Amino acid sequence: MIGVGWAGHQHADAYAAHPDVELAGIAGLEEGVRAQLASRHGVERHVARWEELLEDDGLDVVSVAVPTFLHAPITVAALERGLHVLSEKPIARTPEEAARMVEAARGAGRVLDVAFNHRQRGDIQTLKRVIDAGRLGTPYYAKAWWLRRTGIPTLGSWFTSADKAGGGPLLDIGVHVLDYSLFLLGQPRITAVSASTYDLLGSAGFGSGPGMEKSGATGAKTFDVEDLATVFMRLEDGGTLLVEASWAAHRTAGDEFGITIYGTEGGAELIVRDMEEIGSLRIFTDEAGVAAETTLSPPAGTGHHAVVADFVEKVRNRGGDNGSNAVELARIVDACYRSAAECREVRLGDDPPAGS
Ligand SMILES: NC(=O)c1ccc[n+]([C@@H]2O[C@H](COP(=O)([O-])OP(=O)(O)OC[C@H]3O[C@@H](n4cnc5c(N)ncnc54)[C@H](O)[C@@H]3O)[C@@H](O)[C@H]2O)c1
Numbered sequence: 618m619i620g621v622g623w624a625g626h627q628h629a630d631a632y633a634a635h636p637d638v639e640l641a642g643i644a645g646l647e648e649g650v651r652a653q654l655a656s657r658h659g660v661e662r663h664v665a666r667w668e669e670l671l672e673d674d675g676l677d678v679v680s681v682a683v684p685t686f687l688h689a690p691i692t693v694a695a696l697e698r699g700l701h702v703l704s705e706k707p708i709a710r711t712p713e714e715a716a717r718m719v720e721a722a723r724g725a726g727r728v729l730d731v732a733f734n735h736r737q738r739g740d741i742q743t744l745k746r747v748i749d750a751g752r753l754g755t756p757y758y759a760k761a762w763w764l765r766r767t768g769i770p771t772l773g774s775w776f777t778s779a780d781k782a783g784g785g786p787l788l789d790i791g792v793h794v795l796d797y798s799l800f801l802l803g804q805p806r807i808t809a810v811s812a813s814t815y816d817l818l819g820s821a822g823f824g825s826g827p828g829m830e831k832s833g834a835t836g837a838k839t840f841d842v843e844d845l846a847t848v849f850m851r852l853e854d855g856g857t858l859l860v861e862a863s864w865a866a867h868r869t870a871g872d873e874f875g876i877t878i879y880g881t882e883g884g885a886e887l888i889v890r891d892m893e894e895i896g897s898l899r900i901f902t903d904e905a906g907v908a909a910e911t912t913l914s915p916p917a918g919t920g921h922h923a924v925v926a927d928f929v930e931k932v933r934n935r936g937g938d939n940g941s942n943a944v945e946l947a948r949i950v951d952a953c954y955r956s957a958a959e960c961r962e963v964r965l966g967d968d969p970p971a972g973s
Pocket residue numbers: 619620621622623624625644645646647665666667668682683684685687705706707732733734789830831832833
């Protein structure tokens with residue numbers, strides 16, 4: 618396990634609970650936090666730096682839950698040592714870095730997986746079953762969002778530096794929104810994006826999230842990523858997906874994500890406020906000419922426990938897509954940033970990725 622922030626704790630807890638996994642070592646720069654996590658799970662070996670942990674013989678897999686600029690170097694080094702890798706989202710800062718990780722996995726014949734725990738939520742999985750059962754008919758329009766009033770993961774931390782994070786809320790929380798939206802819609806290909814991004818609040822020092830302390834804060838208050846992104850996406854089946862992602866905006870208090878979907882036979886609305894375990898999920902249909910509304914009570918999902926269980930299964934069967942879905946998401950986010958910078962629609966497939 619590499620990284621002992623919020624994400625690292627989720628991975629460590631999930632591995633510790635898995636009957637077929639032995640948590641063999643932990644790396645992370647914060648000695649006290651690391652020692653506490655190691656003692657909670659009875660792990661003897663814990664070190665500061667990732668390079669030291671990867672030197673250990675006898676490891677089979679490694680989880681990478683560190684700042685995004687370290688995903689690619691750690692993942693590639695681990696794969697080259699013959700380990701299977703579970704990386705946190707987003708897979709990397711850019712599609713090019715992400716592609717290098719996938720190539721390394723293919724070259725090493727090892728599994729590379731990326732943690733998208735939101736699609737494992739009980740409400741999302743239930744909505745997926747509703748859609749797959751045809752209750753909405755053909756979905757043609759969806760709007761999905763993750764918005765916070767003051768939820769910048771600490772001004773001046775690695776999250777607010779473009780160089781370390783690769784982007785702001787679109788890459789951080791928007792990538793979850795994009796992942797669960799495309800999962801629900803049956804993975805349609807996105808053919809074009811038109812985006813706008815803003816940094817008016819974060820760059821003015823507004824919106825740092827209380828209780829969201831992140832590693833590496835310098836006190837310098839660097840903020841050179843967006844604080845809000847909005848994107849209009851065209852889907853290959855003629856449908857439309859709108860995505861909004863923001864860490865800070867003058868809106869109702871708290872944290873909210875969700876999706877509304879309109880289909881030919883019905884509609885759906887999922888709203889999750891303040892990270893509640895089960896969101897509000899409603900289905901709208903027409904019953905014999907009368908408008909009907911059904912409220913569903915889905916079970917809670919298991920988040921990172923499901924992610925880790927899935928990864929272990931992929932390692933056993935040498936299965937999975939080796940990160941190619943995550944690379945596609947990185948390509949889409951990159952196209953959104955280009956669209957915003959150039960004030961134009963960007964067609965996916967037509968334009969070379971940035972920097973190539
Ligand atoms: N899936 C989710 O819902 C979710 C939620 C939060 C964060 N994340 C992702 O998880 C990753 C980490 O985010 P976080 O919020 O836990 O960040 P964080 O800043 O709280 O923690 C980062 C950890 O990485 C460690 N680290 C940094 N450099 C290191 C090095 N050289 N060697 C060893 N350890 C090192 C730090 O010591 C720290 O423990 C990011 O990619 C983020 O996008 C995912």
